[in-house]
Amino acid sequence: MVKRADVAALAGVSPSVVSYVLNGGPRHVSEPTRLNVLAAVKQLGYTPNALAAGLRRGATKTIGMIMPSPVNPYLAELADQIEEQAAELGYSIQISISRNDREQDIGSIRGLLDRQVDGLIVLSTSAFESLQALGRDQVPIVVIDHISERSRVSSVHVNNELESRKAVHYLHQLGHETIACLSGPQEVPTSDERISGWRLAQQESGFSDSDSLIVRAPYTAQGGWDATAELIDMTNLKPTAVFVASDAQAQGLLAALSERGISVPSEMSVISFDGSATSRFTSPPLTVVMQPAQEIVEIALNELLRKIAEPNSEPAHIVMNCQLIERASTAAPAR
Known part of the structure; x- marks a missing residue:
């Protein structure tokens, strides 16, 4: 293993000067000496021990x-x-x-x-x-x-479950009954928590919480885009709204719905979870559950x-x- 002393020997300086160069101080080192030390560091492939430096400080x-x-x-x-x-x-x-x-x-x-x-x-x-x-x-x-x-x-x-439940009840207040849920991957805990909130709200209002209304996709715009076909193919269920577990997915969903000629919100309402700054600039701007x-x-x-x-x-x-x-x-x- 290359040591600081090896760098010092090659550069023709003391080990303390090597430390001054690598740590940016506390003492000033002339530019020619600094460049000479850095060249020796590169030649030897020296990696400072950040752990030891942290312990000293x-x-x-x-x-x-x-x-x-x-x-x-x-x-x-x-x-x-x-x-x-x-x-x-x-x-x-x-x-x-x-x-x-x-x-x-x-x-x-x-x-x-x-x-x-x-x-x-x-x-x-x-x-x-x-x-x-x-x-x-x-x-x-x-x-x-x-x-x-x-x-x-x-x-x-x-509280992902509680806040998702509130979002779905908001859609109920608008008059929606059949509401699809676009959530995240199964291995991500928030995905299940947000599905649980959607399910509770649907049950409390006496509406369907069928697994057929749930689509899972990555928490990305591409995930939302790819999930759109599955959402609009729910011909027997005919959802009039979608609760989406992330803004990123909702952005992809909006773009895909637009490409398919499906108008938001007149044909499909969309509400998403997160409330990132970008949610204001989608077309149309997203109704969101905003995390602070x-x-x-x-x-x-x-x-x-x-x-x-x-x-x-x-x-x-x-x-x-x-x-x-x-x-x-x-x-x-x-x-």
Whole structure:
């Protein structure tokens, strides 16, 4: 293994000068010396030990963020908010992407933890499960998603079942009875929670909650586009509205319905979950269940800083309320 002393010997400087160059200080290094050290680093393939550096400093002022791929508009907003608000608190963000592959996730998470981040914000339930498999839950963690309250990890999330139920009852108030449900993949817990809310609302109003009205697709615009054929082929059921589990899917659905000449909302009403900024700019603008992204991130970061300062404190599970924003994608069904 190449050591700092090897770089110093090749560059003709002391090991401390190598540290000054790689850490950007604390002492000034002349430009020719800096370039000479960097050339030696490159020639030897030296990789600094970020873990040791973090331990020497005591705190890295860095937060790790683990987010799933593909990134939908809502998750992108969360990530932007995390970076922006963390910077205001004096922290930088290191990002790791979770791809729902346990071995790949574990490798990516190890790389993130080796940088000795002060804490982790996790936007992916599968990544959280990989973290648990690694046995690294001694690192302060906040999950922005619904996890078991028996977990020793804090979480900030919305009540997916309750908020979905409210959205479907809103469609009932408009006069819709047969309402399809476009949800996410089976392996994503929020998918089932949002289906459960749709099902409860349909049962409470005495309308069909047949599995034939449920379509699953990835939480992407392409997923929504591809699911459209299955939704409009429900000829016997004839839904007049669709509850969609994410804005990304709804965007693909709207585009596909438009291409097929199906008018929204006069022929099909569409309501979606998330309320990302892009939902205002679809055609027509989407009626949404809006998750309070800014407030969720603010609370998640405050909770993470609390856990960093008090690592033995009890975890908190904080449930946020959503807001239904009525726009032009929903209306009373045609009679």
